[in-house]
Amino acid sequence: MKKSIMALTASLLLGGIASAQKVDFEEYNLDNGLHVILHNDDAAPVVVTSVMYHVGSKDETADRTGFAHFFEHLLFEGTKNIKRGEWFKIVTSNGGVNNANTTDDRTYYYEVFPSNNLELGLWMESERMLHPVINQIGVDTQNEVVKEEKRTSFDNRPYGNIVTVVKENMFKKHPYRWSTIGSMKDLDAATLEEFQAFHKKFYTPNNAVLVVAGQIDIAQTKEWIQKYFGAIPKGETLKKESYTEEPITQTIKATYKDPNIQIPMLVASYRIPSMKTRDARVLDLISSYLSDGKSSKLYKKIVDEKKMALQIGAVGFNQEDYGMYIVYGLPMGTVTTSDLLKEMDEEIVKLQTDLISEKDYQKLQNIFDNQFVNSNSNVEGVAENLAKYYMLYGDINLINNEIDLYHSITREEIRDVAKKYLNPNQRLILDYIPATEKVQN
Incomplete structure (x- = not known):
């Protein structure tokens, strides 16, 4: 009975999402x-x-x-x-x-x-x-x-x-x-x-x-x-400069010493395309699948099951020209940041090789449905989204139909986009380590 009630509740929630009010x-x-x-x-x-x-x-x-x-x-x-x-x-x-x-x-x-x-x-x-x-x-x-x-x-x-x-x-x-x-x-x-x-x-x-x-x-x-x-004078017509970054073809390695920490942190960052592109939206799904919350693949494996890290997470920067997908981890005990990187890479290779399960795919769709509805759940969110979609995306109607783009993404696209952007030679590996000297402000 409990299982049936949960299933019914889920179906009602999805039904509400499907009929989310148009803005x-x-x-x-x-x-x-x-x-x-x-x-x-x-x-x-x-x-x-x-x-x-x-x-x-x-x-x-x-x-x-x-x-x-x-x-x-x-x-x-x-x-x-x-x-x-x-x-x-x-x-x-x-x-x-x-x-x-x-x-x-x-x-x-x-x-x-x-x-x-x-x-x-x-x-x-x-x-x-x-x-x-x-x-x-x-x-x-x-x-x-x-x-x-x-x-x-x-x-x-x-x-x-x-x-x-x-x-x-x-x-x-x-x-x-x-x-x-x-x-x-x-x-x-x-x-x-x-x-x-x-x-x-x-x-x-x-x-x-x-x-x-x-x-x-x-x-x-x-x-x-x-x-x-109405009477405010028009300003000069702006000519925005465009900048093209060369593709990253070799692993970038960097070190930063932070005087405020005691535990080193692994940071792996991938450059991704403009948030206006379809690939960027596929990468949103990938980020959620790998590293969004305690039910994500990386957290379940590295934190819950193997007890190798205190924390695994990610920060996504979706921006007008380029974006970044930053994965980070705090090793536990004698585990090193290299150990964490190895575990992380194994999950990425699985994603690049095999299709995610239909169950995981549906879970992603449900997560993004929920996020879409929540983003327009109050008037403050609607106001900012209207401004954002007009100014940065050039398509104000995305406030109502962007979720359709996410729904159209296939499991095959998820695999192929992971292969396109999430490779070892296309990223920055940052060793973020403790330092003994204080930063001079």
């Missing part, structure tokens, strides 16, 4: 090039106002890294009509929350307000775009904030510099080779005029998408958008 939206352009996406959702009396700018750390120069992330902080300093230090007070006093985040490819700002404060959210984001105050006081203040973030999240955090070291070894030409937080030396050397020029170049309506999602009146929302954003 309806409307999109249009203002005369200044700002792309607008509107999504009405009456489920709750809240509204998200968000702006995604097509600028990330890859748009910096090698001697001025960290600018995009710096602006994530700097553009909360204040505007012509919002006094310094008042931004967060206005948001919280009106029942809202707000935040921002930066990647290699884009920067995203958003507010979540009660729906009766939609006009306030639109005004604040228009102020951020048109009237930010970029002065030396703000630059100096945020410089210290970013330095503290770097110390806390990277330099003084155990294993905190893994991604930074992987990127600088995996990329030779592409700006992905530096970290999003950048170099404090570069930020210290930058002049106020350089910060102002960076803002003028990238934080323009024609390099942005505005998403308004939640309980909204479409006609009224359009009026307010025209009122607050």
Whole structure:
């Protein structure tokens, strides 16, 4: 009976997934090039106002890294009509929350307000775009904030510099080779005029998408958008540089000494194609199969069964131009990182040689169905996905149909893509080991 109930529950869950609610939206352009996406959702009396700018750390120069992330902080300093230090007070006093985040490819700002404060959210984001105050006081203040973030999240955090070291070894030409937080030396050397020029170049309506999602009146929302954003001047037409990395044909070996750790870590990283490609989506399934959670092949074998590691996991970086699939492991006792690598490679060879079982294939489909539904389960997730699919993928309809692409991937493709990208001569092997000397901040 228990087994039957579980089977029934599973079928009901899958039935719900199959009929996941479609995300309806409307999109249009203002005369200044700002792309607008509107999504009405009456489920709750809240509204998200968000702006995604097509600028990330890859748009910096090698001697001025960290600018995009710096602006994530700097553009909360204040505007012509919002006094310094008042931004967060206005948001919280009106029942809202707000935040921002930066990647290699884009920067995203958003507010979540009660729906009766939609006009306030639109005004604040228009102020951020048109009237930010970029002065030396703000630059100096945020410089210290970013330095503290770097110390806390990277330099003084155990294993905190893994991604930074992987990127600088995996990329030779592409700006992905530096970290999003950048170099404090570069930020210290930058002049106020350089910060102002960076803002003028990238934080323009024609390099942005505005998403308004939640309980909204479409006609009224359009009026307010025209009122607050329509008069913002169009920026220069950007010509994005493209960078082509040569294929990795020999194993890259690197060592990094971390003064904050006592256990060495194995790190193996593979360069993968743009997240917009079919192969990248196949690799998403492969990553989940091998290393996503305690039921994955690597965890079950190396941690649970053989007791060789304290932890096995993976970090996937799906990005606009190239991605990375990073597998890591912490050896236990007398086990070495080389021992872990050998076990890991055995599982990859199995994947490259044999088709995964039909049961494992269906499990992957169920996992991705669940992730797809969850990603659109609240208005905040819908808003960010609408912006992301428009700006980075060039296909906003993926918010509703990307799961169909995953469903169309076959077991044969999983085997063939593993053979194409996950070979020993196509990766970085990083020995991430303890050090006795402290990092100089």
